[in-house]
Amino acid sequence: MCPTFDKRRRAGGLLRIQSLVASFEYELLGHAREGVESNDFSSADIEASIASGRVTKIQNDEMQSSIGNKKYTIVGNALCGRPIYSVGKLISTDDGVCYRFLTIKCDGDQS
Amino acid sequence: MKKDICDVCGVGSVVKHDLHNYATKIRGRQITVPVAHIKQCNSCGEVYVPAKELKKWEALVQSSEGLILLRPSDICELRNRLGMSVNDFALFTGSTRQSIYSWENAENVIAPIRPIMVLLSLIQKGLSEGEIDIIAELRSLSGLQTAATRWPTCRSHPSSRSRALSHSLADYGRTLALPSDATPRNLPGLR
Numbered sequence: 001m002c003p004t005f006d007k008r009r010r011a012g013g014l015l016r017i018q019s020l021v022a023s024f025e026y027e028l029l030g031h032a033r034e035g036v037e038s039n040d041f042s043s044a045d046i047e048a049s050i051a052s053g054r055v056t057k058i059q060n061d062e063m064q065s066s067i068g069n070k071k072y073t074i075v076g077n078a079l080c081g082r083p084i085y086s087v088g089k090l091i092s093t094d095d096g097v098c099y100r101f102l103t104i105k106c107d108g109d110q111s
Numbered sequence: 112m113k114k115d116i117c118d119v120c121g122v123g124s125v126v127k128h129d130l131h132n133y134a135t136k137i138r139g140r141q142i143t144v145p146v147a148h149i150k151q152c153n154s155c156g157e158v159y160v161p162a163k164e165l166k167k168w169e170a171l172v173q174s175s176e177g178l179i180l181l182r183p184s185d186i187c188e189l190r191n192r193l194g195m196s197v198n199d200f201a202l203f204t205g206s207t208r209q210s211i212y213s214w215e216n217a218e219n220v221i222a223p224i225r226p227i228m229v230l231l232s233l234i235q236k237g238l239s240e241g242e243i244d245i246i247a248e249l250r251s252l253s254g255l256q257t258a259a260t261r262w263p264t265c266r267s268h269p270s271s272r273s274r275a276l277s278h279s280l281a282d283y284g285r286t287l288a289l290p291s292d293a294t295p296r297n298l299p300g301l302r
Contacts, residue, residue, distance in 0.1 A: 021162075024162040024163050024166070025162070026161075026162045027150065027159045027160060027161045027162060028159065028160045028162075028165065029118055029119070029157070029159055030119070030157055030158055030159075031119075033160060037136055037137075037138070037139070040138060040139065042138065042169060043162060043165050043166050043169060044224060063116055063118060063121055065114075065115065065116040065118070079224070091115060092115075093115055098161075100118070100159070102118055
């Protein structure tokens with residue numbers, strides 16, 4: 001794939017995710033909440049990590065339930081500066097589009 | 112519209128659900144939410160927490176720990192007392208206009224982060240009482256004991272060195288005095 005096109009595709013997805021997260025249109029799966037709790041993050045840290053983040057990987061969503069069938073891996077910083085690694089996807093619900101966090105970890109312990 | 116399939120089991124669909132007396136943990140604290148508006152898979156029971164609900168839970172923990180120092184109306188009143196526009200107040204606190212609107216909105220659950228909350232409550236106290244001892248106020252806000260009992264002591268010369276240290280720290284942060292006619296124009300550091 002053309003690298004410029006890939007960059008634009010990543011940037012477009014990130015802008016949409018940032019806008020949704022900034023307007024609190026996001027939700028956390030149980031696994032993501034566990035990551036938030038175990039690393040002592042708050043919702044403000046999650047929002048900061050997306051606002052300051054960059055998309056490092058785009059994968060196909062095997063569930064095929066997301067918009068564009070894509071899952072985004074975003075790495076950004078919490079309010080205290082700790083790196084946060086998150087995986088999520090855009091989903092369409094009755095209330096509109098929302099970003100669903102599937103995994104949230106401190107970047108150091110990603111596997 | 113596509114059916115919202117559960118990401119855990121891949122079979123059930125995710126539907127809105129109200130759970131009463133829902134027990135959960137927020138920042139290591141066990142809390143019981145009277146009515147939790149969450150989403151749940153109708154097959155495996157996996158819980159999905161919407162952002163606004165999560166913020167409500169965080170506010171619940173903060174209020175139970177006495178960390179909510181100012182209510183939205185207090186923040187609005189403080190801004191008016193300082194004679195600042197929303198824009199000026201955003202500059203003053205190092206935040207954004209959107210944040211100020213959120214903090215002042217009584218129906219919103221967004222409170223300022225702890226350092227800003229502490230700063231605003233110090234300014235509020237400074238305005239109403241004239242002069243305040245910052246270190247003593249910070250200690251009382253954080254629930255620490257008084258300075259005399261908690262300053263570090265020195266083993267070799269406990270009395271003189273610890274007294275000198277405690278004096279220098281007290282001098283360092285002795286007073287925060289805001290004039291009653293304080294405006295963004297005459298406060299230091301603001302243009």
